[in-house]
Structures are given as C-alpha cells and as structure tokens.
Amino acid sequence: MNIELRPEIEAISEEIIENRRHLHKYPELGLQEHETAKFISEKLNELGLEVSTGIGQTGVVALLKGGDGPCIGLRADMDALPIQETGDVAYKSVNDGVMHACGHDGHMVMLLGAAKVLSEKRDRIKGTVKFIFQPAEEGLGGARYMIEDGVLENPKVDEVYGIHLWNYQPFGTVGVQPGPVLAAADEFIITVKGKGGHGAAPHGTVDAVVVASYLVTTLQTIVSRNTNPLESTALTVGMIEGGYNYNIIADEVVLKGTARAYTEENRKMIHNRLHEICDGIGATYGARIEVNYSDGYPPTVNTEAESKKVFLATEKVVGKGVQPPYLTMGGEDMSYYLQKVPGCFFFVGSAPADREPMSVPHHCSHFDIEERALLVGSSIWVQLVEDVLT
Numbered sequence: 485m486n487i488e489l490r491p492e493i494e495a496i497s498e499e500i501i502e503n504r505r506h507l508h509k510y511p512e513l514g515l516q517e518h519e520t521a522k523f524i525s526e527k528l529n530e531l532g533l534e535v536s537t538g539i540g541q542t543g544v545v546a547l548l549k550g551g552d553g554p555c556i557g558l559r560a561d562m563d564a565l566p567i568q569e570t571g572d573v574a575y576k577s578v579n580d581g582v583m584h585a586c587g588h589d590g591h592m593v594m595l596l597g598a599a600k601v602l603s604e605k606r607d608r609i610k611g612t613v614k615f616i617f618q619p620a621e622e623g624l625g626g627a628r629y630m631i632e633d634g635v636l637e638n639p640k641v642d643e644v645y646g647i648h649l650w651n652y653q654p655f656g657t658v659g660v661q662p663g664p665v666l667a668a669a670d671e672f673i674i675t676v677k678g679k680g681g682h683g684a685a686p687h688g689t690v691d692a693v694v695v696a697s698y699l700v701t702t703l704q705t706i707v708s709r710n711t712n713p714l715e716s717t718a719l720t721v722g723m724i725e726g727g728y729n730y731n732i733i734a735d736e737v738v739l740k741g742t743a744r745a746y747t748e749e750n751r752k753m754i755h756n757r758l759h760e761i762c763d764g765i766g767a768t769y770g771a772r773i774e775v776n777y778s779d780g781y782p783p784t785v786n787t788e789a790e791s792k793k794v795f796l797a798t799e800k801v802v803g804k805g806v807q808p809p810y811l812t813m814g815g816e817d818m819s820y821y822l823q824k825v826p827g828c829f830f831f832v833g834s835a836p837a838d839r840e841p842m843s844v845p846h847h848c849s850h851f852d853i854e855e856r857a858l859l860v861g862s863s864i865w866v867q868l869v870e871d872v873l874t
C-alpha cells in the first residue's frame with residue numbers, strides 16, 4: 485500500500501478525526517440536522533468563507549471564491565439513520581435510536597478538512613469551490629430540496645463531485661468509474677383484492693393469499709427472464725401481509741417491495757413488466773390488483789471526463805489503490821445533481837483494518853470506519869480542486 489496523504493491534511497489529521505467523533509456522538513436524522521448544521525457553519529465561518537444556512541431546509545453551503553474560472557461543487561451528506569448503536573466505541577451515539585451508520589459523519593469532516601486547507605490557498609484558485617453540505621440522503625432525497633433552493637446556481641456549478649466512504653473496500657483503495665455506479669431505487673405497493681370465505685369451501689372465493697403467492701414468484705422472472713443477464717437489476721418483495729386466521733380465506737393481501745436498476749431503460753422495463761404481470765395474474769385468477777409504484781432515486785451515473793479527473797487526482801494519493809468500485813444495487817440522491825451537472829461520485833475504502841472484510845457493512849448497528857480513510861478522502865478533495873482549478 486503506497487498512500488501519499490497531502491501534507492496539509494496530515495497536519496490537521498487530529499482535528500479531522502476529532503470532528504468526526506463529535507459528529508458521530510451527536511447524530512441527527514434527515515431534515516433534523518440542526519446541531520450538525522450549526523457545527524458545520526461555525527467551522528466554515530471561521531475559515532472566512534461565504535456561508536449560507538437553511539438551504540434545502542437544514543443544508544449548509546459555503547463558497548470559496550478565487551479568481552476567474554469554473555465553479556465546482558463538492559458534496560457531503562449530513563444525516564444519520566434510525567438505528568440504535570451497539571458497537572463499543574468511545575464516541576458512541578448519545579442520541580437514542582439514532583446513529584451515523586452509513587459514514588455521513590465522515591463525509592462531512594473530509595469536506596470540512598478540505599475547506600480548511602483550500603481556504604488558505606485562495607489566491608491560487610482560478611474559479612470557485614462550492615462546499616455543499618446536504619441533509620436527508622437516507623430516503624428523503626435532500627438533494628432535491630437543495631436543488632430547488634438553487635444550490636446549483638449563483639454561481640452555476642459546472643462540475644459536481646461526491647465521496648462515499650465504502651466499507652466494502654479495504655482501506656487504501658478508492659473506487660472510481662465512469663457510467664452508472666449506484667442503482668435506481670424504486671418502491672411499489674401491490675394490493676390484491678379477492679373474495680373471502682370459509683377455508684373448507686374455497687369454491688366461489690378468490691383467495692388473495694394464493695394470488696399473492698403467484699405474484700411473488702412471477703415477479704422474480706423480471707430479473708431472471710426479462711433482464712439481459714449482462715446487466716444488473718434486483719427486485720425484492722420485502723413485506724407481505726394479509727389474512728385473518730387458519731380457516732379463513734383472505735380477501736386482501738398487501739405486498740411491498742423495491743426495484744433496482746442501473747439504467748433508465750431497465751428501470752422502465754421493470755416498471756412496465758410489473759404492471760403487466762399484475763394485470764395478467766389478476767385476470768387469470770379473477771382478483772383485482774392495484775399497483776402503486778413510486779419512483780425513488782434515479783441511477784447515479786458518472787460522466788467520462790469528470791471520472792478521469794477524479795481518477796488522476798486519486799492516483800496521486802493512493803497510487804495503484806485506485807480501482808473500479810465495489811458495486812452494489814444501493815441508491816443515492818447524489819444522482820439528482822448528476823442528472824443536471826457532469827460529475828463523479830466515488831468510493832473511498834474504509835473497512836476497519838483490524839476486522840474481517842465485510843464484517844462491518846453499512847447500515848449495521850456496529851458500523852464503524854477506518855478513520856485513516858478520512859485523511860485519504862480529504863487529500864483527494866484537495867488534490868482534485870488543485871488539479872481542476874489551479
């Protein structure tokens with residue numbers, strides 16, 4: 485492993501780690517990041533940056549204005565998850581039932597560290613850096629609120645970048661790749677309406693449990709039979725609920741699930757097939773089937789040129805540690821910025837070095853990171869801005 489941290493980041497490494505431990509201890513859920521926003525805006529104000537608060541409800545945006553040149557947006561998300569922390573760390577969450585179990589505490593401090601270092605190089609920067617601290621990534625789509633509040637305007641953001649700490653990759657590696665890197669994450673609720681009756685006299689009834697069973701198995705064929713095997717999709721029925729007792733034929737069953745795809749084409753295909761299958765099975769068994777399909781985050785798609793810039797900057801920090809990312813079918817609201825502005829979302833390996841690989845996944849109650857990864861991410865931010873704007 486050949487890591488060359490930026491010396492300016494190394495010099496403030498204790499502060500970066502201390503900040504992360506503070507934010508980890510006081511996590512807040514999406515759109516409730518009031519103390520978090522206060523902490524961040526105070527730090528940014530100390531740097532003499534132009535700071536705006538209350539963007540996208542609880543977001544914070546800071547501008548570092550250098551000379552003439554493009555404006556690049558660097559984004560960190562701020563929210564925690566509704567999980568009770570079970571790990572045994574000194575900086576364990578003191579907010580009951582709330583925990584930074586995805587690494588967003590780390591995202592904020594990597595960006596704060598870079599803001600501190602870059603604010604001292606203002607004279608050399610040809611352009612503007614917009615530091616974007618965004619609320620509510622975990623499900624509520626805080627990025628949309630930020631965009632509605634004009635985060636991509638005044639000045640107009642020409643390129644946008646985001647980091648996710650990534651426990652699926654070992655420390656010292658960084659995943660960078662053009663094209664799709666995270667999936668579209670849609671949700672559906674299917675209500676099967678049959679006709680109830682006595683369990684001993686099924687004739688004349690429409691058994692919603694039987695119909696729902698066919699639905700669950702048939703929906704699996706969207707992935708196994710309708711998707712090109714070289715492309716990735718996922719469909720999960722995560723909840724099924726209905727019925728009254730062992731001898732009663734159920735008149736209604738509700739199914740809830742999620743559909744994931746890396747491309748808009750596959751996303752549409754799943755959506756259409758789901759409707760067709762529900763209509764078909766409803767007709768076959770004489771049930772009424774209602775589908776409520778809601779679009780979640782779009783796929784996160786990186787542009788070629790900006791991915792190259794991240795690749796080159798990252799190579800200067802981790803050498804051969806830069807590689808294609810460990811891909812999952814997770815979703816990210818970074819995708820909303822990338823739908824409007826070219827950019828790259830990349831993955832900084834943060835699996836704790838002293839534990840089994842994959843034993844500390846994101847969103848688990850004992851989640852923790854290799855804190856040295858914070859210095860890697862922060863170094864890449866500084867390097868990237870220097871490469872692009874000096």
Ligand SMILES: [Zn+2]
Binds near residue numbers: 585586622846847
């Ligand atoms: Zn997450």
Ligand SMILES: [Zn+2]
Binds near residue numbers: 621
């Ligand atoms: Zn996350």
